[in-house]
Amino acid sequence: MAVCCDNRSGAVADYIPELTRVDPEGYGLSLCMHDGHIYSRGDAGTKFTIQSVSKPLTYAFALTRLGFAETDDKIGVEPSGEAFNQVSVDDRRRPKNPMINAGAILAASLLLPPVRDIGPGLVDTVFEEVTAFYSACAGRRLSLDVDVWHSEAATGARNRAIAYMLDSFGVIDSDPEAALDLYLRQCSLQVTTDDLAVIGATFANGGANPRTGRQVLAPEVAQRVLSVMTTCGMYDGAGDWVTSVGLPAKSGVGGGILAILPGQLGIGVYSPRLDQHGNSARGIETCRHLSTDLGLHMFNLTRESRVTIRAVRDISEFSVGEDWGERERGYLRTCRDRVRVYELQGDLTFSGAESAMRRLESDLDDFEVAIVDISRIGIVDPVARTMLLSIKHTLDERGGRGMLVDPDGVVRRSVERHRNDEILPDLAAPEAFRGLDPTLPHVHTSLLDAVADAEAFQLKRRYGGGEMFGPG
DSSP states (O other): OTTTTTOOOSBOOOSSGGGGGSOTTOOEEEEEETTSOEEEEESTTOOEEOGGGGHHHHHHHHHHHHOHHHHHHHOOOSOOOSOTTSOOBOTTSOBSOTTSHHHHHHHHHHTSOSOSOOOHHHHHHHHHHHHHHHHHHHTSOOOBOHHHHHHHHHHOHHHHHHHHHHHHTTOOOSOHHHHHHHHHHHHTBEEOHHHHHHHHHHHHTTTBOTTTOOBOSOHHHHHHHHHHHHHHTTGGGHHHHHHHTOSOEEEOTTSEEEEEETTTEEEEEEOOOBOTTSSBHHHHHHHHHHHHHTTOOTTOOSOBOSOOEEEEEEGGGSOOOTTOOHHHHHHHHHHGGGEEEEEEEEEEOHHHHHHHHHHHHHTGGGOSEEEEEEEEEEEEOHHHHHHHHHHHHHHHHTTOEEEEEOTTOHHHHHHHHHTTOSSSOOTTOOSOOEESOTTOSSOOOOOEEEEEOSSOEEEEOOOTTEEESSOO
C-alpha cells in the first residue's frame, strides 16, 4: 500500500451527489485466503457502497434462480469494448454482457416476476432476497445506504433511459421502473474491503464461503461468473487489465475493486478517486503491484497445490542412528519435542507459501528448531521463495534455528535465476548456502551433530543435499 499512497490521480464520482461527500483519501486493502484467513490494511473497516461490484453477484443470483439457458437468452457474455453506461446490445438486442449497466439492469429484472404491474412491496421482497444472497457471499449481514439509494434514484436519468431503451427492444418482461429500483438498491448496499475479499474468496472456492463453510452458489455458476468478469469486468480497460494484472475483477464507482485468483484468494480494495474508465485509480495500481509482487497472475504457469503441508512432526519419530555420538543421543533424549519438521509438497506459489508460513508462525512457541523439507516441491516461484527464506529471519529474532532440506537444489536454482530481478528483488535470499553433504544418493532421515547449551543450540542434519537457511 505504501507504494501507491502517493497516487492522488483521478476524482470521486460526481454524477451521484451523495458520493461526492466521501473522503477522497480513503484507502483500504484486504486479502481473504482460501481458508478464510483475512489480511487487512488501511481503511479496511470503512463502509462504502458496492455500486457496480454488485453486478457479478446479481448475475450469479440470476444464473442460480433461472439457470444458464434462460439467462443466456436475455444477456450475452461478449465484451462490449465501451464505457459502462453505454447502451451496448448485440444483434439479438440483448445487452452484450452483465457487467455493463444495461446487462445489470436486465439481470435485476430477471429476478422480478414477468408482469408489468409490480408494486413497491414486491420489490422490497425481492431486494431482501438479493441482500440475503450478497450477505451469504460476504459472510455477514449487509445493509442499505438509504441516502445513496435516494440520491441515485433522483439523478439516474441515464440509467432510466437505458431501462426504457431495453423495454422498447422488448427484452424486459417486467416493469422497467421496478427493475431500475431493484438495481439502484443493490448498488447502494454497504460493504468494506474485508467484505469484498470474502466475496472474492467465496467465488475463488467454487461458491463455498471460506469463513462460514456455507455453499452459497454452485461451482459451475462461480466458474461462469469468473469467466465473464475476466473478459468484461473492467469495461473498456479489460484487455489491459487481463494482460497486466491477470485476475477476474469488477470495479465500482464507489471506489471499490473486487479481484479474484481462482482457487486461492479474494482481494478487496477501496479508494474513491476514479480514472477515465470509472475505475479506482489507486485501486488499479494496488492490484497491479499485488499481481506482480506476489505472483498472482492467473496465467502464472505453476501447478497450484492447496494442500502444501504434507506432514508436521517432531524428531521423536526418527530412530537414533548408529553413528550418533553421546552428545547427540543426550540431546535427543531431552529435546526431541523442541525440533519440528515440516514436509511440504506440490508447487509453491504465494497462496501455498502463505498458508505454510502462517502454520509455522502459529507454532513458534512450541519449538526452537524448524526443519522445512521441500524435497517434494517441484516449483518455487520468486515470492514463495522469499517467504520461505524469511523463516530464517523469524527464527533468528526468537533465538531459534532453521534448516531447509532441499536435496534437488530447487531454492538454490531459484535464487540464482532471480537474484537480479528488478521487479521483485530477493532481499531475503542468502548470499551463500552451507551444504551438509550434497553427494548422498538419497534423502536420509538421521539428525547429526546437535549441540545444546544454556543459552541456545544449533542443529545440523545429514539429510541428502540438506542446506542451512541463510549464510553460513
